Every structure is written in C-alpha cells, then in structure tokens.
Amino acid sequence: MSFSTLGLSETLLRAVTEHGYTQPTPVQTQAIPAVLAGGDLLAGAQTGTGKTAGFVLPILQLLSTPAVAKSPRASGRPIRALILTPTRELAAQVEQSVRTYGKYSKLSSTVVFGGVGIHPQISHLKRGVDILVATPGRLLDLAGQRAVNLSQVEILVLDEADRMLDMGFIRDIRRILALLPRQRQNLLFSATFSDEIKALADGLLNSPAMIEVARRNSTVEMIQQKVLPVDHARKRELLAHLIRTRDWTQVLVFTRTKHGANKLTEQLGHDGIAALAIHGNKSQAARTHALAEFKRGRLTVLVATDIAARGIDIDQLPQVVNYDLPNVPEDYVHRIGRTGRAGATGEAVSLVSVDERAFLRGIERLIKQTIPQEHVPGFAPRAAASMQPATRDAARRAQPGAPAGRRPSAAGARHQVGAPRARPAGRGRPSSQAGRAA
Ligand code: AMP
Numbered sequence: 001m002s003f004s005t006l007g008l009s010e011t012l013l014r015a016v017t018e019h020g021y022t023q024p025t026p027v028q029t030q031a032i033p034a035v036l037a038g039g040d041l042l043a044g045a046q047t048g049t050g051k052t053a054g055f056v057l058p059i060l061q062l063l064s065t066p067a068v069a070k071s072p073r074a075s076g077r078p079i080r081a082l083i084l085t086p087t088r089e090l091a092a093q094v095e096q097s098v099r100t101y102g103k104y105s106k107l108s109s110t111v112v113f114g115g116v117g118i119h120p121q122i123s124h125l126k127r128g129v130d131i132l133v134a135t136p137g138r139l140l141d142l143a144g145q146r147a148v149n150l151s152q153v154e155i156l157v158l159d160e161a162d163r164m165l166d167m168g169f170i171r172d173i174r175r176i177l178a179l180l181p182r183q184r185q186n187l188l189f190s191a192t193f194s195d196e197i198k199a200l201a202d203g204l205l206n207s208p209a210m211i212e213v214a215r216r217n218s219t220v221e222m223i224q225q226k227v228l229p230v231d232h233a234r235k236r237e238l239l240a241h242l243i244r245t246r247d248w249t250q251v252l253v254f255t256r257t258k259h260g261a262n263k264l265t266e267q268l269g270h271d272g273i274a275a276l277a278i279h280g281n282k283s284q285a286a287r288t289h290a291l292a293e294f295k296r297g298r299l300t301v302l303v304a305t306d307i308a309a310r311g312i313d314i315d316q317l318p319q320v321v322n323y324d325l326p327n328v329p330e331d332y333v334h335r336i337g338r339t340g341r342a343g344a345t346g347e348a349v350s351l352v353s354v355d356e357r358a359f360l361r362g363i364e365r366l367i368k369q370t371i372p373q374e375h376v377p378g379f380a381p382r383a384a385a386s387m388q389p390a391t392r393d394a395a396r397r398a399q400p401g402a403p404a405g406r407r408p409s410a411a412g413a414r415h416q417v418g419a420p421r422a423r424p425a426g427r428g429r430p431s432s433q434a435g436r437a438a
Contacts (some may be wrong), residue, residue: 009061011104016057019100025050028215032058034209042201042213046098046191047160048337049101052097055083055157060102062155062185063130077128078152084136084176086111086163087307088284089291094159095133107131112148114138115284115419122147136164150179157343158204161190161332162197167307170200181337191337194331224347227360227373231381232353235323236264238353238379240271243300250294250320252305254335256324261303264323267337268301275301276429278308306331309338322350325359329366349355354381 003016003024024032027045034041035058045051059081078407083098085091095111102109109131112121118141125148126133132139132148142148156177158164166175186204190197201208230238242253253263253275261277270277276290276299287308294302306326326332331351339346350371352360364370 001029001301003028007036007061007079008032008057008111011064012057012061015101015103017235018103020147021053025054025213027051027211028054028057030211030213031055033373034211035059035185035187036061037209038062040185040205040208041187042205042208042210043189044191044193046269046333046337051189052094052159053101055159055189056097058095059131059155059157060098060107063107064105077130079129080152081131081133081147081155081157082153082176082180083131083133083157084139084151084164085133085159086135086167086169088135089287089308090160091133091135092288093401094130099129099134102131109133111260111283112138112142114141118142118145118147130267134430136169136176140172140175143144143176145258151181152178153180153226153387155185155187156180157187157189158200159189162192162194162198165194165196165200170196173200182379198414211330223339224348225369225371226347227350227352227371228376228379229373229381230351230376230379232355234379235351235353236267236271238376239264239323240268241271241376241379242321242349243273247282249300250254250297250317251319251321252294252309252317252338253301253302253321253323254309254326255303255305256326258305260324261305264300265303268303273301274299276301277303279305279306282308283285306335309335318346320346320348322348323354325350325356325363329359329362332363335368 001024003013003021007023008016027043027049031041031043031045031051032053033057041055041369043051043054061081083091083094085094086252091111095109098109099109107130108128110121110124110129111133112125113135115194118138121138121142122145125142134142137260139148143150158173164170186206186208188205188208228238239253242248253264255264258277258279258281261279265275265277276293278287278290282290289380290299290302291427293299301377302321306328317339318337320330322335325336336348339348350360360371
C-alpha cells in the first residue's frame, strides 16, 4: 500500500515523501479515503498510530478547493477547519503537522492555547486562517472576546476525545459546538470508547464511517514492557543505575505527582544526570524549553506527569520509565504509547514497589497481559515476600547472571507482549476503578 493510492493530491504526496514517510500506517489507509469522501468519522486510534496525518492530510486536500462564499459580507478568510485537542503540547504538535504536510498548499493555520498571552493569538486570527488548532478553554475565551468566528467551519475534529472528557472539557465542547454551523463534517478520534464517548459520538456524528486500528484499550504491540520490582526507597538509585549501565540517552520518566517530578529531577541532577521536569505548575515557556532540549538530545531525562506528557510526540523515543505506576490504569496505556511509535520498537519499564501491586493488577487486567518481571541484580526488594506469588518465585531465581525477564507467569504460561492472557480477563469490568480502589 502506498500513499499514492489514497486519493491525495500531488502537492500533499510531495510533502509526505519529503517528510520521509514511505507507506501509510493502517489508520491513515482507512481514515484518508473516508474523510475525503466527505462523511463523518469515528476512529479508534491511539497516539503513535499516525492518526494526526490521518486527518490532517485529507483536510488539507478538502480545503484546497476554494470556499464558497456563504454570504457576500463574509470578509477575509473564514476558519474552515477546527481541530480541538486536550493539551497545549498536542495542539502545538498537530499544528506543526498541518504546516509540515501543508508545506506546498496555500492554506494558513494557527494554534491557540492557554498559558500564553492572548493578544498575539488575537492578531493572528484577525489576519485570517483556514485551519485553527485549539484547546477548548482558550478558544472559548477568544470567542467571548469576539476574536474568533466559527460560523463558517466546514470540518470539526475532536482529537483524543477520551482525554478531553477525562480532563473535564465536556461542557466546553458543548459550548463550542453551539458556535458552529449545523452543516459540517465531524471527525472524532479516541483511544478508548467509554459510555461517555459513545454518548458524545451519538449526539455529534451523522452515520459515521467507523475505523478501529488498535484493539480497544490494548497496549501498542511493538512495545516491550517490563516490571522491575524494587523497594520504594531505592527507586531513584535504580533509575540512575539503569541510565548508566544500559546507556540510556533519552528517557521519558513518569511520576504521579508534580512534587514527585520536581524531587526526582533534583535528585538526578545531584547524580550528574541532566534532567528537567514538565508538569502543570511549570510555565508554558519552561515546558516548551524542556521538551525542545529533550528532543535535541541535550537532556537525558524528561520527567513528566500524566497530563503534561499527553500528546508529546518524540520521534524514535526508545525508553519510557514509570517511576510510579499510575493509579488510573488507562494512563499506563497512554504513558507507554509515547514509545514504539509508528512502527518503531520501544521499551517501557515500570519500577514497582510492593505498595503498588494493586495498581499493577489493575493495569494487567486492563491490558489483558501479565507484564514480564525482571529482577535487577543488587536491587531485589526486601519486601519481596509480600509481592505476588509469581514475583516471590522469580525473586528466588533472580541471582546475578540468571536470564532476566524470562519467567513463566503465575499461570505457568509465558506471555508475549500483545498476546492474550491465558487466564480469562478479570471478573467484572476492567475499569479504572480497579486502580482507584487500591
Ligand atoms: P501520531 O499518532 O499522529 O501522533 O503519530 C505518531 C508518529 O508517527 C509521529 O512521530 C509521526 O511523525 C509518525 N508517522 C505518522 N505517519 C507515518 C508514516 N506513514 N510513516 C512513518 N511515520 C509516521
């Protein structure tokens, strides 16, 4: 399958080829023709699947035909496509994709999000843009100041809709919908399909084409996952040890809290490891700086909380570390999805202390896999006796030199990443309650 069979124009194909893509990803193969056909779309696709190009490319093509002036008084360039994303980082990245793929088109775009001055955004909008990428809160602020007119929008995209709902944006989304014309094309992308997402899709989409590329709530198959049992107090020491001994040069580390992120960053600095943190208490400028340094390879470790990391796109990120396990199992899927993107292989390592075992169980229930455990010599947890039975077993065998991460599971079967678990998946719903109740 090649891009040239998907119905895209020569100018778009040129931009895509120059960007180094040779083949469309599965979500692109399905989404591009569906969007070009002009109907609504409901797409189940996680980040890392190439979903952004899946909607940006056909939108660029559809908008390359001149807008029909709806009224003789419609002045300047009306906004013709609106892309809503949950976070600033994702918004910035999506707009960068619009620029990259739209390199040879005459369409203009801009991005608006909170945390930075509103006036430059207002003046940019005044000049007129075809494609607007926005986070919901700032867009409503701009609409309140009459700095943005959404009455000519032809295409609406809700990107990472599940995350927008998780972050409490549903009312904002409804208020934005009220500002749009009734007649329009709607595209909804979501990694998961909760009842809330289904309700939103029901109300928004008109006989949508439906595509689903990753299995629901499944982890990206290319990612090698491991659990490293360790005592809570020795996590920082283990992380520094792994970075040094395994020659990790670019590691995205997740912590549950902002405070934890700051503390770890400081401690790694004392260990001589270059690290910066990104989280909600940091200014947008500090977050952008940290991300840029990390992408340039000048920073070994980027420490992030779940929300701040959402939507971060780093080509070829080989290593993700869960310093703490998330207490909401779905966040685990989002975290490890930062690596192994668009066909690259990646490794996601979780440092798990005994007090986190309920979180681990919740995650394994959700992803329907037992994550292989590896005992790092010299770091066997003192509290091993109270870990799962399988872990105790593994701890006994985990002598220096013993093959790591290759152990039969509790059920006696060896599970590969991506393979279904031998045991039927959990009683009851594999919901986030499992982790929260821990
Ligand atoms: P996304 O899921 O849209 O965040 O994309 C994930 C990553 O895949 C990004 O780094 C893209 O640049 C990359 N990507 C998207 N489409 C392709 C493709 N057809 N071939 C190779 N890489 C791609």
